[in-house]
Amino acid sequence: MALPIYATPGQRVWHYCYMAFCIFVLFFLVAPLIAVIPLSFTSTPFLNFTPEMLALDPDAFSVRWYKALFGICSGVDDSASTMCHNKWMTGAGRSLYYALCSTILATFLGTLAALGLSNQHMPAKRAIMALMISPLIVPLIITAAGMAFFFAKVNLSNTDAGIILAYTILGMPFVVITVTSTLVGFDRSLMRAGANLGGTPAYNFFKIQMPLIAPGMISGALFAFITAFDEIVIILFIGGPQQHTLPRQMWSGIRQEISPTILAAATILVLFSVLLLTTLELLRRRSERIRGITPH
C-alpha cells in the first residue's frame, strides 16, 4: 500500500485523499462507541460534554452513574452505601441466564445439524441449510410476531422457557455456519483411522472430531450468546414484566428517562464486546494453527 518513490504529484494527492477517506470511515465506525466512554464519567445528569469536562476539570468527572448502575445507593438521606433494588443488575442477571441457557441448547442443536449437513450423502442438503439459516434472514419483527401468537396459544408467552426457546432459534444458525465451516477442513480419514483402531463412533467423536471442531463450536456459541444477550425485539413481544432483561432496561431508559446511567452500562458493554472479540480472534488463530492453515 505504500506509495512508490516514483509516484507523480497527482498520484500522491490521490493516495493521501484515499487514506484520509479510509481513516474517516474507520473513525465513523468506532468514534460513537469511544465517545460514550468519557461521557459516562460525567458528573452532570446530562448527555453532553460540558465545557468543564473538555477542560479536564477533575470536578466535572465522577463515578456516580456507575454507582447507580451497580445499585450502590448513596445519598443525603442514606449515609451508608447499601445495595438497593436495581433493575440494571437484575436485568443483567436475567439476560445472562437466558443467554447461557439458550447458548447451550443452540450449540448442541447447531452442532448436530452441522455434522449431519456436512455428510456428503445428506439428501436435500441445500434446502435444509437454507432453512436452518433462515432465522438470521427473516426480520426479527416477523419472527417476534409469529412467536407471540404461537406462544400465547401453547402457554409459553411470559415464561422463561419460552424466551430461552426463542433465543435458541436465533442462536442456532450461527453455530451451524461456524461449525460447518470448520468441518470443511476436517480430514474424514481421521475418523476412519479411529474406527479402525477400535473406537466406537461416540468415542471417536468426543476424542477426535470434537477437539478439532471445538473452535467453530465456541465461536458459534459466542455469536449465539451475544445475540441472546442483546436481544430486544422478541423480548418486547413475548416477555412479560417478569422477564425484564438488560436490553429491555436500556430500551425503557432510552425511551423514557434517559440518564448517564445508560452510558455507564454502554461503556461496560463496549468493553465486554472487546473482550469477546479478542477471544474470537485468538480462537480463529488457534483453529488455523491446529488445522495447519497458515495465514498468508
Place this chain on the structure above:
Amino acid sequence: MSTAPATIDGPLLTADGVPLKASLEKSLRRSKLRALLLVAPPLLFLIFLFVIPIGNMLTRSVDDKLINNVLPQTFEAFEAWDKESEPSEAMFEALYNDLKSAEKTDIGKASVRMNYALPGWRSLVKRTARKIKKMEPPYKEAFVKADDRWLDNTYWLSLGIMKDKRTLGYYWNAIDRTYDFDKNVIHQPDERKVYNLLWWRTILVSILVTIACLILAYPVAYLLATLPMRISNLLMICVLMPFWTSLLVRIVAWMIMLQQNGVVNDTLVAAGIISDDNRLAMMYNFNGTIIVMTQILLPFMILPIYSVMKTIPPSLMKAAQNLGATPTLAFIRVYMPQTIPGIGAGCILVFIVAIGYYITPELVGGKDGRLIGNMVAYHMQRSLNWGLAAAMGTILLGVILLFYWVYDKIIGIDNMKMG
C-alpha cells in the same frame, strides 16, 4: 459355499459373500440415515418453533372466519336481500339471533373487524348489543330505536365485504387500497393513505443505506486486503468492534453524537462551520435513520467484499500495467470486475437486513424516519389489527425471501462467513 472368491465373469463380492454393489448401497443408506438422524432434532425444533409459528401468523392475513362464525344467520339473510330496498324484518331478526347467542368478547372482536370495513360499525354494534336483552319483536323497530343508523343501507351493504371466510382485504389495505361494497378494489380516500408512502420510504432507505455502505466499504475493504496482515488485523478490529457491540449501545452512542447539543454539532460550532443557532437536525428524522443504519450495517458490506478481495492475486494488476494500462484503467477493467461477487453478496445482505429494520427507526427515526417494520409492530401491539400486521409482514417476508433466494443462487448460503 461359505466364501466365494470373486471370479472375473461373476459379480464382485465382498469378504462375506455379498455382492459389492449391494454392500456399498447398504453402507450408503446407513450413512444417509445417520446424517438424517443428526439433522432431525434441530430441524424439527426449527419447524415447530419457527416455521409453524410464522406460517400460522401469515394465515391471519387472509383469515376472516371470526365474523362469519359470530353472525352466520345475518350473512344468510344478507344474501337473500336485493341490496336496494330497505333492510327487511327477517334481516333484523337474524342479526338479533346472532347477537343474542354470541359471546360478548366475540361480538367485541367482530365489531372491531367490521369497523375496518366501514368506520362506525363498532359503536353501532356496541350500542345495540347493550340493549339486545330487552328487545322484543318486531326487531326492526327495536333496532332503529336503539340506534337510527340501522336504517342507513350503507352499513348493511358493507357486510358484502366480509361475507367470505377468506379475504384479500388486508393485503389491499396494506397498499392503500380497499374494497367497495361490491368487492371491487378501489383506492383508499386520501386521508387514509399511509402505507404506500411507508413502503416507498422503506425501499428508499434500504437502497440509500446499501449505496452508502458500498461507497464507504469498498475503499476500506481494499485497504484491508492490501495492507500487510499485521496492520490489517488491527484495523479489522475497528470494523468488527461495532459488529460485536450491543445494538442499543450503538444507538445510544449515536444519540450522543448527533443530538442538538451532541458531539458533531458542538465540534462544527466550535470550528465555526455552523453558527450556534443553526445546529443541524441529524437525529429523530430521516437523516438519523440513514446515518445510524449505515454505521450499523457497514460491517456486513466490508466483510464480504474484503473476503473476495483477499483472493485476488496482486500480480494481475501488475500484469495489466505491464501491458500498458494506466493504474486507473487496470483497476477498473481488471480488479473491479473480480470483486463483483463480493459487492453482490454485501449489497444483498445489507438490503435484506435494512428492509426489515425496526428498532433503529423506532428510536432514532422520529416521525419521518419510520419504516414498514414499525407499522407491523404498531398494528401488532397498539391498534391490534393483526390481519393487517400479518399482511404487511407477509409482503415484507416475500420480498426478503426473494432476495434470499437470489443470494443463495448467486453466492450460496454455505459461503456465508462471519468474523
